[in-house]
Amino acid sequence: MPHFSPFRRAGRSLRVVAGSFIVAAGLMSASAASAEKLTIIVGGMEKQIYLPAVLTRELGYFKDEGLDVELINTRAGVEAENELLAGAVQGVVGFYDHTIDLQAKGKFIKSVVQFSQAPGEVQMVSAKFADQIKSPADFKGHTLGVTGLGSSTDFLTHYLAARAGLKPGDFSLLPVGAGNTFIAAMKQDQIQSGMTTEPTIGQLVKTGVAKILVDMRTPEKTVAALGGPYPAASFYVQSSWLDSHADDAQKLANAFVRTMRFIASHSAAEIAEKMPKDYLVGDKDLYIQGLAEGKAQFTPDGRMPADGPETVLKVLAAFSKNVQGKQIDLSKTYTTVFVDNAAKTLGN
Template sequence: MGKTMKRLSIGVSGMAVAAMLLTGCSSNSSTAASSTPKNTSSTKGTPKVSIMVGGLEKIIYLPYMLAEKLGYYKDAGVTVTLVEESAGQDAELALLAGQVDGAGGFYDHTLDLQTKGKKVEAVVTMADVPGEQLMVANRLKNKVKTLADLKGLTIGVTGLGSSTNMLASYNVVKGGNKESDYKPLPVGAGQTLIAAMQNKRIDAAVTSEPTASLLKNKHLAYTFVDMNSKEGTEKALGGRYAATSLYMTNDYVKAHPDVVQKLANAYVRTLKWMSTHTPEEIADKLPEEYYAGDKALYIQALKGQLPMFTTDGKMPSGVPENVKKILSSFKPVQNVDLSQTYTNDFVNKVQ
């Protein structure tokens, strides 16, 4: 992470919780300090769970806060503390450091971690496309025509080792280049990424909504590769790509199946609610700061991203294999046992 978290959001059954502070994590360090001890209890009283999410205000991670606003954590009988950081790999590091119980990030982290001897699994799959766009600066529109032209560019990513980093690497390699032929620069998302584009610190970026729409609205960048829609993802990645998920260590899942089931109940209920309500109704449930000062633009972006979400939280058949194929073009994931990277057991039991 390299910096203190931007915001603490509370997903608690109407209760206040102590602030959790995680500092000191970076792409090469998994140390962290917390002022709130991790105290999951599945045998006595209401279980308490901490989940770090790689950007709560991003539409791709919408279900986490929405479940709180709808009261579904409370209904499921679980107290959830949501902790925000700017990138998915920060959540990964906090999970491995034992500072949080779960991570809200992309499914691809489960494969990457298994190559490092760490076993984590997605217990709820919330989206089957990345919801990301490879944006190129307008000033380079006449220069960048094909993926091969990404060579030599500085591409903004949320963090080194993040899913945006992996998707950037794949597109560079797909263009016939080596992964080392571009420079990934950690710039987060939102205003920090926009400033990096304005100041020409980056030539392109892999980002999601609402940042992508803000870049277009400010005439700073355009969509070069669409990994936001199902059609675009099929074209860019050769199939669907499991993205937003709740993943936890295999050991935690085995030790606390009742807690995991409560979380699955809350998230599947949230996904179903999203599928039956309008973008306007969804936006009205969210904190005002999520709109980044432009609610109409946020709703417009939300309309474009809602199709990415699953309605049942299940990992679709064949999708883990496609994720593995994508990552294998630049990562040593060939020997990953996919059966240990996800489970549908809990979402299958949701009624």
């Protein structure tokens, strides 16, 4: 019988273990390689209106679908839209109204998952000018803050003014972003009124810098301000990408619909616990309060609200020369196929 030294036996054992590590590493590498890498740009990740994007990542739902999703930030939806059209990203978390505005320009994008049924936006007025600006009719002669020119805050501000009987030349718009830049513009009197979201709203009110003029954080208040439901925050992609990447779109829809269900079934405090701490801007209680007041804006299932697209088209057509006189096919601006499939997959 041949004699094997313990050193030879140990060497063979080491080779077996090493081989196991190589196989395991290969499996891990293959698993990592199988994850789809997708880049989604968000028109202001710190805004509560776009909370579903970050919450989906934090809950691990992208990974559950085998997706490797990178979320990148920009300060306004119009910038995100441009990145999508340039092919730099696969999708955008931004306002649905861009789908109509772009179709009027001959470009086609489509909302796949509808996050909200109200804008979640508030028209604020500087406390210093609250006696002068008591309604949108008083915008005349003043400078109004928006996140960016051509953004959804731009669209909504123009509509509030038009509904009050004003013309575009009656007031000025200044792009000031959101958060600290918006607050600074208000404090420095660069703007006398402006449209923004939580958590900026709460900070302005708490510090006494500004007051609420027009509130569009709930469906009911939105109907009062805009004349109907206004689907806003959504996940949209180029129609051509959707046609060729239906599997990826379905996985994203599955993840996002799970998040919408999570939001619907959890309190503002429970949702805030899942968010990165820097999103709370140093005041967790204020963040929770703002989320509680605006939580009704979110859809419970990712579906487009009935009559929502028609309201958005009406709003844009009231002032936008891009949209006026154009034939808009609303059926090409959104789809419910992927959220319907997600509902079947997820069950009740």
